[in-house]
């Protein structure tokens with residue numbers, strides 16, 4: 268063989284091998300193992316971000332999944348006070364809650380972020396939806412500006428107005444292909460779709476309120492709540508139309524006692540204990556209900 272042909276073969280051999288694999292259905296016979304090995308080309312699913320967070324805990328999809336969202340992160344520090352930043356405090360709380368839930372077992376857990384990274388607001392409920400979560404809790408710490416005396420936790424759910432508005436918008440957007448809570452929307456008229464989404468949304472709102480109630484009940488005498496402990500607001504992070512969601516303002520970073528408590532190991536353990544208990548009771552009622 269001339270040198271030129273040998274060089275051509277060196278270049279062509281891998282190409283011919285790959286072409287051959289395609290021609291034979293990507294199957295490589297491995298006789299001594301008695302079976303064929305199939306090469307799979309793993310491609311990310313269309314429309315799915317490749318960086319969905321890992322689901323921790325039992326790898327059994329019948330187990331309920333709670334998505335914990337530590338607010339802010341990365342270039343967005345959130346509120347700050349007394350040298351502390353909201354993004355750090357809420358990450359500490361989120362991790363404490365994750366660990367408590369995993370230690371007790373039986374529940375699957377995912378965090379929207381487990382480090383100091385920036386996520387846009389809409390990504391957070393979107394993660395819960397894509398993971399098909401059963402419950403979503405976004406953790407924050409409030410600021411009262413110069414008024415350092417204001418303290419205590421409060422729990423936000425999506426206001427009814429914002430909720431049906433979100434439902435209508437969701438219905439319009441997702442009309443063509445998607446479904447909510449098993450209600451297939453494709454092929455249905457826009458009016459019917461809106462009604463189906465609203466019914467689903469009403470149930471989700473009830474469940475969100477129930478979870479918020481359980482947090483206040485389980486936290487009584489343990490966590491310090493703001494005088495107005497339950498609130499409703501139009502919060503983008505709560506706009507997942509089919510995942511019950513609450514936003515937990517853990518306290519005021521502008522209040523030195525609140526900030527110190529929330530940043531301490533005891534404060535984190537207290538929080539994790541109460542919220543984990545509320546989550547367990549919530550899921551127990553759902554399965555019974």
Ligand code: ZN
Pocket residue numbers: 338339345346353407408
């Ligand atoms: Zn915040």
